Amino acid sequence: MTEVDQQYLEKIKDEHMALGRKISRFRRLVESRATPEELQNALIDLKAELAEHFELEEEGGYFSDAVEVAPRLKGQVDRLLAEHTELLDIVGELLVQSETCQDDDEAWKKFHAHAIDFVKRQAGHERAENSMVQEAYERDIGDKD
Numbered sequence: 001m002t003e004v005d006q007q008y009l010e011k012i013k014d015e016h017m018a019l020g021r022k023i024s025r026f027r028r029l030v031e032s033r034a035t036p037e038e039l040q041n042a043l044i045d046l047k048a049e050l051a052e053h054f055e056l057e058e059e060g061g062y063f064s065d066a067v068e069v070a071p072r073l074k075g076q077v078d079r080l081l082a083e084h085t086e087l088l089d090i091v092g093e094l095l096v097q098s099e100t101c102q103d104d105d106e107a108w109k110k111f112h113a114h115a116i117d118f119v120k121r122q123a124g125h126e127r128a129e130n131s132m133v134q135e136a137y138e139r140d141i142g143d144k145d
């Protein structure tokens, strides 16, 4: 590799695991129809953590280095970057929705569907990143020998 720091990649991997646990906790709160306050606290926490994680990926070279090593991944990388904005927007929407999510069954249904959709998209995003990194580094390293 190229110049990507193995430690940095490990850190991202660890963050993916930690984020995965937070997302699972949030999902459990949603499944158990927690109070708006509990949901809001979890979402505020999640939003801060996600923003920090995305920043680490965007500024630390996670994507730019991958494209440098494997230019064929550019389209995929651009999509993943665009998803950062989308995912943060969704958390913002969920935060707003959470204030009234227990008002009636209709509001709850809407919030629940949106929240579960977010959980799935977030998991898909991290999965795609993990395989992008694998594809960029492991294969290209292998190719070089």
Ligand SMILES: [Fe+2]
Binding pocket: 054, 057, 080, 084, 125, 129
């Ligand atoms: Fe990401």
Ligand SMILES: [Fe+2]
Binding pocket: 016, 053, 057, 125, 126, 129
């Ligand atoms: Fe990530």
